[in-house]
Amino acid sequence: MLQPFPFPYQTITLYPMVDQTIRIIYGKDAKAMAKALLDSYGLSDAIQGKESFVLKPNLVNPTRPENGATTHTGILEAVIEYLQAEGKKDITIAESSWVGASTEEAFSVNGYRKLADRYGIRLLDIKKDRFRTLSYDGISMEISETILSADYLINLPVLKGHCQTRITSAMKNLKGCISDRSKREFHRLGLMKPIAALNMLVKPSLTIVDSICGDLDFEEGGTPVETDRMMLSSDPIALDILGASLMGYAPEEIPYITIAAAYSGRSARLEDLEIIELNKPEKGSARPKGTAGRLATHTDPDEACSACYASLIHALKRLDDEGGLGKLKGRRIAVGQGWRGKSMDIGSGACCQKALHGVKGCPPSASDILDMLNNL
Template sequence: MEKSVVSVVRVGADVESAVRRAIELAGGLDGLIGPESRVLIKPNICSRDRSGTGKITDARITGAVTKIILERKPSRVVIGEGSAVGYDFPDLQDTMMALEESGTKAEAERLGVPVVDLNRDSHREVEIPGALAMKTVKIASTVLESDVIISIPVMKTHIRSAITLSLKNMKGVMPGGEKRKTHQLGLELAIADLNTAVKPHFTVVDGLVGMEGLWEYPDDCVRPGLVGASRDPVALDSVFARIMGVEVREVMHLQYCQEKGLGIADPERIEVCGEAISEVRRPFRPAFEAVKSRYPGLAVLGEKACTGCTNEFISTLIYIRLAQQVDRLSGLTVVLGEAPEVLPAEKAVAIGKCAQRLEGRFPFVPGCPPGVDEITRKVCEVCHIDIRLVLQKREELHRTIAGKAMRESI
């Protein structure tokens, strides 16, 4: 039985050498990239953060991969990304700002490679054969015009999909409205459908620094010091899920992708080269475990919430914790995403457009997604927290080095 090959390499002082070794162990790029190839390099720059925070792909990894690809002299190389929901407002907050903050834009300029904001690119509607949830999807033209897609995710757990690696990284090829749609239709089903249309041809995963829990910087930083690669994105995600201590059978989008024939998730059918999983395994803390331990007494209903609302709310929690007002959250229920028909709660806040059916019955914060300040004010009002104290702590945080890396993030 032929097995999918995934490499796992420890990274020392020379990041580029580690990336080269990972690519070579995974079978290399021969037969994949030639003189006529049009290559899209797709890092995960989901938010406006600096390299080294673990929230976004480290620019050093993106630069090393780009350099290696350029050595093969393809006809075109582009670095493209469409950052998360809320990053599609030119001159206010958009992907280009995130690419600049991360250092990715500077790497691209150094190597003479253009960068493209896939949120603002023209888009085309694509039909998905054998769709599980999403029959059609809008995809950036730059992506569809590429012969080879190289995905460069960063190691992170995720509040909705357990992990976010190569397969989920492809959400960046869609405009903001389409990203929201994936949550409404069922995120993990939609990830499988999306990769049916635009599956990466090769993946290099950034495991220098990753994120667990709620992606709070620096508390949730994890430093595996790894890089990995594979021609099979499903197999790569399976291996790095295991490294993060996540059971592969519990990651539904991996199962769906395997069933659709997009790759191999079954550990028995994957060959790991380089470091053994047992030697580098480091369990990452799940998001809801972090919520329960840091915010006891707070209930969060967010089964179909997108990252837009979720991440703005997590920022609110960070500010309240810094203000030492966590005790006042006890008994609060927060609804993110699609609201339930019945909500047996005395104290609740509904956040975002998808929870609008609760407006009138419970305090409601409109928006898609609403801003963190609006969410913070409403939660403080309901929980009788001094908003001035919370905003003061927020400003103090933003003046620190950690705050600069975290600002407008997640």
């Protein structure tokens, strides 16, 4: 006998179709990594019929990329060369440093001025641009005309910590597209809802996340954590969901992610992302300093890949923030290829599969490591 169809007694959540594919590459050469990501994505097809291109890096302040705050120029070189090889001529790098910092100085310190001269492209300090006032969900903001009028906006953020929003990456980088007056207003409103609203008004066609050495917990840099990683996607929300996990947070802990997902009527689940790895991480030689160095005293690295070691440092930072470092009671966490085939107490990553307490993944995310540490 036919069973009655469960509807309407069973709740089925239907989300709109969003391409949540993220491409990841590991390495140290920013230009080569970005080029490989663009080739894999097939940018050539995506930009057919597009004429004006705006590249939006993160130049929060005049500091070099190796300090963990700003976008490596190699990524911009790769994108510009790709576009110019496709015959595209109207290319602008546009940015506005945070309130109180000079974007012009950040352009100089980071070598963007030389880059613009070399490729014959435009450099725009958004602080000097014209703005259009737009609103979303009751939040008004002044957005750069150049950003709004671009045929194709390429967002080039840095994945790093942030003292108020916990992480900053794809979605929050768009804050550099608004006037300083609107930035101040965003802070007055607590950042979370305004950032989500901004992402409903400005939608980059493509985002490449510079995750080579983002800062542990401050957007202005100073405590870089070598990660040797880069991600590309057309979906900023997906990139931030993954970025949160890589830094030890669930999406719900970064409210602007879940607010933006709700605005878009879609999921904010890590499990819904499709990850394509173009290669695997390689052994690094990172020796963290400052706060990261203090956390590293709880680790026992042996030929650890940078991305793997960075996940462990971020997990330890989260554990420290929660006041849980004491539970380690002097035990150190093994990490790295040198541990393959060996037994140990606590280990992180597939190379430490013989650990008494361990977490899989190659590399594992900081949130998975944190779960394991919290269950010790």
